[in-house]
Amino acid sequence: MQPKAYAAGAALSVAALLIGLTGCSSEGSGGVSGEGSASDGTATVTTDAEPGKHRSLPQACGSIPRGTLRALLPGIQELDGSERKKAYQGEPAVTYDTDRSSGCQWKAEGPAASHHINVDFERVVSYDPAVSDDDRAQELYDKMAAGAGIPAVPDTAEPDEGEPSASASESAVDDTADKASGTPEHPEGAEKPESGKNGKTSEGGDSGTSAPDDTADPRTAPRALDELGDVAYLDDSATESGLHRGITIVFRSSNVITTVEYHEWATPQGPRPASQDLQEKAQRLARELAATLGD
Secondary structure (H helix, E strand, C coil): CHHHHHHHHHHHHHHHHHHHHHHHHHHHHCCCCCCCECCCCCECCCCCCCCCCCCCCCCHHHCCCHHHHHHHCHHHHHCCHHHHHHHHHCEECCCCCCCCEEEEEEEEECCCEEEEEEEEEEECCCCCCCCCHHHHHHHHHHHHHHHCCCCCCCCCCCCCCCCCCCCCCHHHHHHCCCCCCCCCCCCCCCCCCCECECCEECCCCECCCCCCCHHHCCCCCCEEECCCCCEEEEEEEECCCCCEEEEEEEEEECCEEEEEEEEEEECCCCCCCCHHHHHHHHHHHHHHHHHHCCC
């Protein structure tokens, strides 16, 4: 009789063990494990911010058609064959990751003036899962606009929740004191740029400039631009004598910020660079570059 009692007891023990395991399994499958689970069995789902539209950049030295370069660099036709070919090719900027930064410079000297073009593409990536690439790029754009002293555009409507502001914020003004981009190296023998926007020196005082104040006209004054990328602005600066004038255009296309600089150095005997003419040419170039980004 003892063997039968032992067998019955063993069977009951095995059955109890199986029931316990089944209960534990059912209880575990009913909850949400991992970070973000709540005590009531519900889970908080965290969604990463949207990545930017652009995953790569245009090759900067191949971004401007030859016809456009010929129009913006009139002195290029005065060069001999090998020098002209080199001028068309441009000089690439030093970069360690062409998917994050790509730049190029072109220059040509003519009998009346010398011209430089700088183009820079920067792809912005946010490493914060709560901040999208576009929002991070907008923050950088705001700082650049504030550093250039571009007047903020008043909001005419309530922005959509989560949409970045199109104007430079006050906090960006506090964070950035210097201009985002400088003037390229001036041609040998030409006047070195001495003053900034509207004849103000780099220290912020009045330079006593004798250059024509073309930027007093609201049509040519430093300002935000419409219908160029998502947001854009134009800056205009000249030296005291007016022999040099530089136009800078910055625009954001999703998570890519493009900077265009167009400079003219006139000879002492030549006509002074005209603000409106340079601005129109720089804007045409900027719109061509925006088209290469799909805008």
